[in-house]
Amino acid sequence: MPRGSSPIVRRQRLGVELRRLRETTGLTGEQVVERVGWAAKSKLSRLENGRSRPDLADVLDLLDLYQVRGRDRDQLVAIARDAGNTRGWLRAYPVMTQRQRGYAELEAGSARIREYGLGVVPGLLQTPDYARVRILSSWPLSEQAGPVAPVPAQRPGAGPVAEPPAPQEPDTEVAARLARQTILTRSPDPPCYEAVLDEQALTGRGAPDDVRAGQLAHLAALASLPNVTIRVLLRDAPVAQHFVPYTGFSIYHFPDPEDPETVAVETLARELVLTDRNSVERYARVFGWLSEAALDPVRSRSWISSLVG
Template identity: 50%
Template sequence: MPPAAPSPIMRRRRLGIELRSLREIAGLTGDQVIERIGWASASKLSRLENGRSRPDPQDVSVLLDLYGADAAAREELLGIAGEAGDMRGWLKNFPVMTQQQRSWAELEAGCAEISEYNPVLVPGLLQTAGYARVRLQSARRVSERAGEQKPADELETEVQARLARQTLLTREPHAPTYTAVLEEATLGRRSGPPEVLHEQLHQLCELALLPNVTLHVLPRDVQVGDWYLPPTAFSLYRFADPLDPETLAIEGGFVDVMSTESITLNRYKVVFEWLCTAALDASDTLSWLIEATGRLTGAAPASTVAFGPATAPTQRRRDSGRLTDR
């Protein structure tokens, strides 16, 4: 089976890195390239090299001629340029998508591995519709108080877009390896009404059984590294094509930041390793989630809530989507 369709945004970034490398090997500055090709805007090359614009294959071909690229490089990079510009085909997978959700979906597509940490929220790829709706409604109130008006139907569009993104975790074939560290506080009663939290905990139990998903609950009083305190939520993305740059996304509430700088990425990889080491392992996390679900509903014993005995956990079959005995 062919691998998952690559992310257009990552194709653009990959193309930009390769074109910059060829220009530097050719010993040309950006100004020299603009002058020789005759482009009217000096920023055009900069946007292309930084992956911020949809590439025109003809422009890429002209650059490859100037840089003296060999036949193999031309074929590869023109193919990447085609994938980077093919938004129409890619967006068929996400017919309802706001611009913000689309940017996340573009980043996640084609991933081989995703690692996430969030100190206050359940990550978007794990959220139920009810939990997502509560989160979006509460954020909307802040925007309204700040004088910003949003379309009335945007909230439900955001919810459906978030659910569409989640199909990534169960796609066949080539679902990414997904690991998340969830702070214990994110699963507390402050996060939403009891029925919403119950549904969210139940879904986390089911997702934890997927063979490609690993969840870790981080107890509130555990020490991380040398008393390290992660300041914000972040996600790490590694792609199926090893030459596509690994990417870090930092969630800042109302502003998101992305980086492909290796030094910055490595820092967050170290932090994520510390978090995983300090958190409960996958088996203990599943037990914690089952017990938390039971406590919330008042059911007894907690270990039997919806999942059977804790000593005989269940596992979701990837081919059927059903929960079955391991």
């Protein structure tokens, strides 16, 4: 699966550009909707907030209204095509679910991924047995407040408000999570992947002993990949000025410098997707603190291998 553009990030970027163009022309949202002849007033809002898959004809209507020509127009048309290329992107995966899809969209277009696992091992590193335990553990909550796939924020830097999708069967969810993991070994251009794993994620109550043993062996093997770096943060290691992270998180960096670096934070009921620069820089700084406090990659691999033994 070659690296392509991330549709979810392209939708966010397209929305920012369309909003900027509208504000530059001095038009209100209602004026734009009236001039292009759209029946639904919410269509423009959803486009500008990156909350809907764009129709190229709608984008062309807006570019005509804003009198965008030449190279700028060509670039925005290309971004709109990437943002709407859902079917082409999904063909790269043998199976995918709505619950996994938002993360897969972010991961597939990433050049670099940094993750911190506080209480559990991140999804890209999980074995099938470990993934099944994690998915089943939250199954009783799925009808009330099940996790949802990340979606772009309503406004820059804000969290999503989409209703949780209906979960698939556990076997399907596990298969979709494993499908996401193929990016670590894809050829060409696998992402540079870095993870800081808290000791409690590796020795705590996240899985039964036999499942955890298999997970540790899997991590030791993954750490040998040239594009994968794993660090272990021991429970008594001070982080910066005794900073305590609130949650695990993921940071995604994309090859196009104009695509916003993105942070995803998983919560019980919603996944927060942050793209505003201040928030992203805060998480990047925290990841730096965690990396400095953790064991180096060689010692981390030895530590994990000793647990396997």
